[in-house]
Amino acid sequence: KNEVEQSPQNLTAQEGEFITINCSYSVGISALHWLQQHPGGGIVSLFMLSSGKKKHGRLIATINIQEKHSSLHITASHPRDSAVYICARAGGGADGLTFGKGTHLIIQP
Amino acid sequence: AAGVIQSPRHLIKEKRETATLKCYPIPRHDTVYWYQQGPGQDPQFLISFYEKMQSDKGSIPDRFSAQQFSDYHSELNMSSLELGDSALYFCASSSLTGGDEQYFGPGTRLTVT
Numbered sequence: 001k002n003e004v005e006q007s008p009q010n011l012t013a014q015e016g017e018f019i020t021i022n023c024s025y026s027v028g029i030s031a032l033h034w035l036q037q038h039p040g041g042g043i044v045s046l047f048m049l050s051s052g053k054k055k056h057g058r059l060i061a062t063i064n065i066q067e068k069h070s071s072l073h074i075t076a077s078h079p080r081d082s083a084v085y086i087c088a089r090a091g092g093g094a095d096g097l098t099f100g101k102g103t104h105l106i107i108q109p
Numbered sequence: 110a111a112g113v114i115q116s117p118r119h120l121i122k123e124k125r126e127t128a129t130l131k132c133y134p135i136p137r138h139d140t141v142y143w144y145q146q147g148p149g150q151d152p153q154f155l156i157s158f159y160e161k162m163q164s165d166k167g168s169i170p171d172r173f174s175a176q177q178f179s180d181y182h183s184e185l186n187m188s189s190l191e192l193g194d195s196a197l198y199f200c201a202s203s204s205l206t207g208g209d210e211q212y213f214g215p216g217t218r219l220t221v222t
Contacts, residue, residue: 031209043152043199043213086151094140094164094205096154 003027004089006100014108019074021103023087030092032070034061037084077107111135113202113214121220122190130185130217134202141183142211143175144199158183159205190221
């Protein structure tokens with residue numbers, strides 16, 4: 001069983017819809033990262049969370065440490081939001097990240 | 110703002126050759142991480158360095174080695190290349206005193222033929 005589970009694996013929505021991507025992890029964390037990757041492209045760090053909630057523009061990330069669960073929300077989705085969204089667990093210090101399988105999001109105009 | 114720099118961006122090698130990938134972290138970042146992402150796969154952690162010392166080790170093959178230099182840049186050396194080494198190699202950097210958030214470079218796409 002992967003330490004980091006994401007759902008859904010694939011998501012297609014219409015422009016303007018509210019999007020939610022979920023992430024569950026089985027091992028304790030120092031932080032939970034949300035990353036964005038465009039096809040064939042680099043990885044962009046969206047959020048690093050250890051508690052509570054963070055907001056950046058139309059993106060919101062929440063984490064519940066007790067339930068070992070995090071969510072990424074996109075409000076007023078736009079076709080340029082189409083990408084792979086990856087949740088990754090950080091163990092602390094200089095430990096490498098453990099990645100989920102990613103959610104392939106397509107926003108149709 | 111300065112970002113993580115990786116070179117080269119693309120590299121084509123033949124089987125059994127060697128390759129060296131370079132990573133230049135964000136200024137004042139003391140930690141470097143290497144990740145490998147095969148076609149259609151999620152990234153896998155290879156190795157990390159903090160203050161020029163190896164810190165954590167993931168699924169790095171014995172044919173690969175890496176180090177972090179006094180100017181904090183890092184090099185990933187890959188020998189006896191195999192077809193399965195074809196992948197996107199990401200470097201990330203962070204500042205352990207600045208909050209641990211990892212910032213990723215654009216990646217080096219290695220193709221082994």
